Amino acid sequence: MKKVSIKDVAKEAGVSLTTVSHILNHKQERFSQATIDKVLTAKDKLGYIPNKNAQQLRGHTIKLIGVLVPSLTNPFFSAIMQSMEQHKPDYVDLFFLSTSGDHLEHNIKHLVERGMDGLVIARLIDQPESMNNYLERHNVPYVVLDQSEDNGYTDIIRTDEQTGGALAAAHLIDLNHQHIAIVQPYEMMSNMQARVKGFEDYCESHDVQKPLKIETELSPSGGKQIVDQIIDSQVTAVFAINDEMAIGIIRGLKERGKAVPEEISVVGYDNISFSQYMTPALTTVAQPIALIGETALRLIVKKITETDQGVERIELPNELVVRETTQQLNQ
Numbered sequence: 001m002k003k004v005s006i007k008d009v010a011k012e013a014g015v016s017l018t019t020v021s022h023i024l025n026h027k028q029e030r031f032s033q034a035t036i037d038k039v040l041t042a043k044d045k046l047g048y049i050p051n052k053n054a055q056q057l058r059g060h061t062i063k064l065i066g067v068l069v070p071s072l073t074n075p076f077f078s079a080i081m082q083s084m085e086q087h088k089p090d091y092v093d094l095f096f097l098s099t100s101g102d103h104l105e106h107n108i109k110h111l112v113e114r115g116m117d118g119l120v121i122a123r124l125i126d127q128p129e130s131m132n133n134y135l136e137r138h139n140v141p142y143v144v145l146d147q148s149e150d151n152g153y154t155d156i157i158r159t160d161e162q163t164g165g166a167l168a169a170a171h172l173i174d175l176n177h178q179h180i181a182i183v184q185p186y187e188m189m190s191n192m193q194a195r196v197k198g199f200e201d202y203c204e205s206h207d208v209q210k211p212l213k214i215e216t217e218l219s220p221s222g223g224k225q226i227v228d229q230i231i232d233s234q235v236t237a238v239f240a241i242n243d244e245m246a247i248g249i250i251r252g253l254k255e256r257g258k259a260v261p262e263e264i265s266v267v268g269y270d271n272i273s274f275s276q277y278m279t280p281a282l283t284t285v286a287q288p289i290a291l292i293g294e295t296a297l298r299l300i301v302k303k304i305t306e307t308d309q310g311v312e313r314i315e316l317p318n319e320l321v322v323r324e325t326t327q328q329l330n331q
Contacts, residue, residue, distance in 0.1 A: 075273060119140060172237045299312060
């Protein structure tokens with residue numbers, strides 16, 4: 001998708017490049033108000049954003065891609081960013097930014113003003129139509145993934161979350177667990193909701209009672225904080241909505257003298273790098289994290305460098321990785 005240039009503004013306004021440059025750089029003294037108004041109107045109409053610093057730093061061939069994630073320290077998103085960095089072509093520079101949901105719109109506009117040629121957004125967009133219109137107006141293509149919803153405006157990369165939840169449920173039920181808890185965050189994104197639905201649907205179809213739901217913060221400390229609720233509930237197994245929560249749960253159970261998996265089995269979700277090095281190593285539903293990052297990069301580069309691209313919806317498979325935190329329940 002071609003970005004609007006200063007030449008486009010000059011053509012739209014019917015004036016010279018020099019005139020546009022002077023007016024946009026607030027050197028307006030020698031120009032009539034009518035000329036100034038024509039330039040500013042053309043600038044707003046075309047969605048042109050001057051970015052002299054970016055132009056000086058990167059020249060004309062380097063493409064800047066902004067990547068917005070919920071956390072720079074969460075291993076899941078760190079791995080996605082690392083994959084994007086490893087697979088980027090020489091003519092691409094990546095700018096990573098963490099953002100809360102409340103500040104997402106502001107940070108998207110901040111990156112656009114910084115001269116990004118494209119965006120990868122791994123956060124739920126509260127007003128997708130409005131944001132899509134804004135980005136289209138400024139000729140900034142974007143790709144969404146993970147927590148984002150499929151609104152049909154642009155490319156999206158997701159994994160089969162519902163099947164992922166079902167894989168976790170099938171594993172625990174195969175091990176004879178009937179009393180199971182789901183540990184989830186207070187704020188449930190659509191991808192997390194799909195995991196839970198897949199888990200619950202599988203339980204229902206196999207005549208297993210509906211899992212107990214326990215809410216906490218989406219972090220290792222959040223998992224650790226609700227261990228007493230897990231113990232008091234007398235469940236024999238726990239499905240944590242991500243690996244970080246599972247790690248906190250296992251630590252909390254150990255501190256309270258509960259053995260994993262001998263007394264309580266634990267399944268996580270994501271397969272972050274730490275999960276295989278724990279003691280015991282974490283059983284988890286593995287998302288193809290590196291492939292998510294590589295695919296997101298490929299799609300946004302394609303949208304930047306090629307015209308007339310349709311919308312792609314890519315769904316990648318998950319798989320269960322059985323390690324040491326689950327075992328057969330002897331009744």
